[in-house]
Amino acid sequence: MTDTPLPPELFALTIPADRPLVVVDVDEVLGLFMAGFEDFVGDHGLEMRIDRFALFQNIYRPGEATHVDMSTGKKLFDAFFECNPQRMQVVPGAADALAGLAERATVVILTNAPAVARPARARWLIENDLPYPLVIGAGPKGKPVAALASRTPHPTAFVDDLLHNLDSVQTEAPDVHRFQSVADERLRPFAPSAPDRHARFDSWPDLAGAIALALDLRLS
């Protein structure tokens, strides 16, 4: 398996060496992606049935029992990313929680998204009071998180909804504190978890408290 190259903007970031680091995913952690995507596919005469932890396999033509094919799903996905993150709602409590953590820690947003998504995604973060540097990656997040964490001697926390990203960080950067969070209440029961390896907190106030404890931050 060939390694995905690290995102170049990762090396341009300033990561102060005198404070801890919090690396946070976007979709289903800061933004209610599935709900926004559901609205978007609805505009295209399709519907989302959330009965598994998946994306394209949840999109149906009304009245049909089989989900749309992967290429139709992928086209909708790319179109949503390119022009429509504006309608994605921010997860309740996320902006306040991160603002609190940012008083004592560096916050970096690490999202896997198509490259065309950058302008819309950067705008979405600013408009939702999430003014943190954005790194757009691809593939498992262990290596980029390890590269970020190596820039400060203080501890790092990583938050994602996807088990394979959390496992990847455990492999590549085992000292990083890992937290799973799944924002959409309908997805929560279907999300693969491993609470013995990665702590899970689906609400931001609880999550922020756990991150602060792990990083030994005293929040005001």
Ligand SMILES: [Mg+2]
């Ligand atoms: Mg995500």
